[in-house]
Amino acid sequence: QSALTQPASVSGSPGQSITISCTGTSSDIGTYDHVSWYQQHPGTAPKLMMFGVSKRPSGVSIRFSGSKSGHTASLTISGLQVEDEADYYCTSYTDSHTWVFGGGTKLTVL
């Protein structure tokens, strides 16, 4: 199972919006809505930010939103804040009954 494809880095200024893409195949994102997103700050464990493509866990800012089209899922962060600077990972359930992660995207808030 190959890793999902994410851009290595994205950047934006405070207040702007950015979108991180996550491209898979018909064996994962293209078939299942079991896509979730994780935020990881340096030296800490990942934190769940989005699940089921577009569902926000309790406590996660409404500035975070998710979507999916075909084989590609996306995480959008609006009204960028300095504390949003982190690494972001997508993951999807697969038809092998396993999970696969994306390679990760480093978000820089300029």
Next chain:
Amino acid sequence: QVQLVQSGAEAKTPGASVKVSCKASGYTLTSYYMHWVRQAPGQGLEWLGRINPSGADTIYAQKFRGRVSLTRDTSTSTDYMEVTSLTSDDTAVYYCARDGHDWNFDFWGRGTLVTVSS
């Protein structure tokens, strides 16, 4: 509150095995699946496998089948992950992560650093 407390850092030599524990509290272990994920230094997250609520069923990423074993001790609410035939490529932080009943990893342990070096 939900907590996953992992065992401490380990230093191993190539060819050895390591067993990492993950003690759950604040919820009923036998009601949830548990996943294990690793992260090599400076690298991304990699899914290793998952154990079912009763501990009777496991599934592993193809890359780790035969070398990674997940077990569950329901009497102590503790999950274990064992990796055999270690190489330097296995140097990583290993995380346990609870499956939140919705195909996601809703709570994570703080991670256990396993260093493999001769």
